[in-house]
Amino acid sequence: MTDTEQQTRVLIVDDEERIRRLLRMYLEKENYIVEDAENGEAALDMAISTDYDLIVLDLMMPGIDGIQVCEEIRKHKATPIIMLTAKGEEINRVQGFEAGTDDYIVKPFSPREVVLRVKALLRRSSSTKFLQTETKTKEIFEFSHLTIDDDAHRVTVQNKLINLTPKEYELLLYLAQAPDKVFAREQLLKDVWNYEFFGDLRTVDTHIKRLREKLSHIEPKAADMIKTVWGVGYKFEDAEQG
Known part of the structure; x- marks a missing residue:
C-alpha cells in the first residue's frame, strides 16, 4: 500500500447504519481510511476538524440535513462532496449543487458505482492533484x-x-x-x-x-x-x- 493510499481519508454521512456499514466495507477494500457519522451535527464537527479527501453525504437526514451540512462545510473547506439522494428529488439535487456538491448518486445505488464515482472525483480533486505536483x-x-x-x-x-x-x-x-x-x-x-x-x-x-x-x-x-x-x-x- 502506498503513502497516497494510506492518506486517502473518506467520511461517510448517513443516518442508516446499514448504508454506512456497506459503503465502509467497499471503500476499505480500496485501502481508504473510512470514518462515518450518523447525523449532520457529528458530520460537521468531523468535516471541519479533520482534513478528509472526500465526503459521501446523505441528503435527507433528521436535524441538520445534507444541504445545510454542505453549505456549512463550504464556508471552511473545498473538500470534494458526493451527495446521496433518493429517486425523484431533482429539486433538492439542484439545491445540492447550489450548496457546493460536486457529484450525486441516486438511491438505491450499487456500492460498486459509489466506489467508481469516489475514485473519479478523487482523481479530479485538489488533494490528489497536489500529491502529484x-x-x-x-x-x-x-x-x-x-x-x-x-x-x-x-x-x-x-x-x-x-x-x-x-x-x-x-x-x-x-x-x-x-x-x-x-x-x-x-x-x-x-x-x-x-x-x-x-x-x-x-x-x-x-x-x-x-x-x-x-x-x-x-x-x-x-x-x-x-x-x-x-x-x-x-x-x-x-x-x-x-
Whole structure:
C-alpha cells in the first residue's frame, strides 16, 4: 500500500447504519481510511476538524440535513462532496449543487458505482492533484484580475486565495486555458465533468454562478471575465490583457 493510499481519508454521512456499514466495507477494500457519522451535527464537527479527501453525504437526514451540512462545510473547506439522494428529488439535487456538491448518486445505488464515482472525483480533486505536483510541470496562468497556479491548484485574486471546490476550479481553469473561445453547456458537462453527467444543464449554470460570486467578493472585475454567451454557453475573456 502506498503513502497516497494510506492518506486517502473518506467520511461517510448517513443516518442508516446499514448504508454506512456497506459503503465502509467497499471503500476499505480500496485501502481508504473510512470514518462515518450518523447525523449532520457529528458530520460537521468531523468535516471541519479533520482534513478528509472526500465526503459521501446523505441528503435527507433528521436535524441538520445534507444541504445545510454542505453549505456549512463550504464556508471552511473545498473538500470534494458526493451527495446521496433518493429517486425523484431533482429539486433538492439542484439545491445540492447550489450548496457546493460536486457529484450525486441516486438511491438505491450499487456500492460498486459509489466506489467508481469516489475514485473519479478523487482523481479530479485538489488533494490528489497536489500529491502529484512533484512530477508535474509548473503552470501559472496570470490574467489582469486573477492568477491560476495549476501546480498548487490555487486561484488568487488581488493576492487573496479563493476557496474553490474541485469542480469550480476545473471549470475556471478549463475556460481560462482557451480565452475568448465559446463553450456550449453540453461541452462543459462532457469535458469538465469527465463523463456524460445526468444531462441537467443547470449544473453548469449553478457552478458558474457560484464561481462568479466567489470571485466578485474580492474583485467584481475578476467575475466579469467569465462571460455569458446567450443561447450558447460561456467563455473566459480578459479584455485588459495584452
